[in-house]
Amino acid sequence: MSLNIALGVVWGCSFIFIKLGLEFLTPIGVAFGRVSLGALTLVFWARFKGIDLPTNKKLWFHLWVVALLLNVVPGFLFAFAETKVTSILAGIINAVTPLMTLLAIMIAFREERPKNYQVLGLLTGFVGVLTVLGAWKGLGTNPLIAVLALLLAVTCYGVSFPYSRKYVLPHKLKPEAIAAAQVSMGALTLLPFYLVDGIAKDEYRPGPVFAMIALGVFGSGFAYIWNFKIMEAAGSAIASTVTYVTPVVAVIVGIIFLGEQVSWYEPLGATIVLIGAAIGQGRIKTFNR
Template structure:
């Protein structure tokens, strides 16, 4: 019997929901290249240590590393730099809105390119309902005017990479039957190696290192890029790429709540109402509503 993926799903949504504020704080002393490299390097170190403790060997086949490099480009390098770059021009809340479009982009790639993974009707409905909920949570009708077009374009490209990464992993990486720790460590090692030259050229924006910014980068790297990718691979293997990508419906909910608490702002009605819609959409896409109805 498969181990339940729901705890990892909730943990991943929470950690990635906090990542937008961590990125904002990291940009106080790092460039987008610096933020992305540091989070990947810290994540790689974390996963290497975990793998050693659990006596899990990293891959040795060159072809496996090539596939992990592709995943690193799609899931870490390109979107990581673009998200950090975009958050210089858009709010962290808006970034979380665009990030929540990942399941829809995943759906597009599954339907157009990766056709072997069949989607159920309730999954499609759940994803669409979740997208509506996300827009309601953040009050998208009010937020768009506060952001610059260059940031919006960067976010859309980044989310497209995310959308392609899930079905690519399902087709080319998950079948390798490697431990999630080994896959995630290999992915982040390749990402850090790719980003290192860019970091050395232009990684630090100033020589001031605020304590809260340093702590934010430690959390972003260790949890947001370390433990998070173990959970991500585990969810994809257990539940499929469509459900795994729907975790991004939880991230804007977390981002809004944490942002409000951090900034001392009050949560308004549409955020609460939208959160309920998001949860319903996630439950529907996971088939949990049908199970609840059958048990009654």
């Protein structure tokens, strides 16, 4: 549980770090910056601990897929969306991850039919998403393209958890080795895009620079070790529940440090989303099973 909270705090702060990083980097630059710093951190840590990187070529392919789902695509999409919406909204939408994980488990990673409580959880979560977005107001001031980017990003997150548990964790490698290899693959994938379009302006204020360092070292570094340890110990559904903590942290730091405004329906919608996730994971009993 302590790792879950630590991971939630780190990833909750990541949305304000992204917003600050965008002061001098493009969305591609933010995505590459965080994974490259994360990769350096993780490789150094693995070496320090005397842990070798994987040698299985097939496993490296699966790690590349996980990197796409957990680092490359969401890293760009969240940064892109935050050029148009608040870090608070990005953090709240991130709370949909457990629902996307549940949906991926139901559809792609097991054969049994969905249970009634799982369907109810997904429907409840969908209502929560609509509430967060203020759907009755036509999404308010939030551009549709940014909302779609956020939803696609959390869909990638949702698929990554069961994919990792099915194709990566059975190899029984150290979490440090898995995380270092995965994030390194993400950095290599983003490198050519960064070289083409990575820097927005040649102004490097200390605040944004330190935000990017924290985002990389912790948000894409040590956080992934903790993430794999949680999945290994408790499963992909439990690992995805870190997003119960993430939106709370994102709202608090967004208000305090960026002075962002939060509409009354955003935390309400986030609460409904989290209730939906709890129902879908069987944490709240609604049916006889």
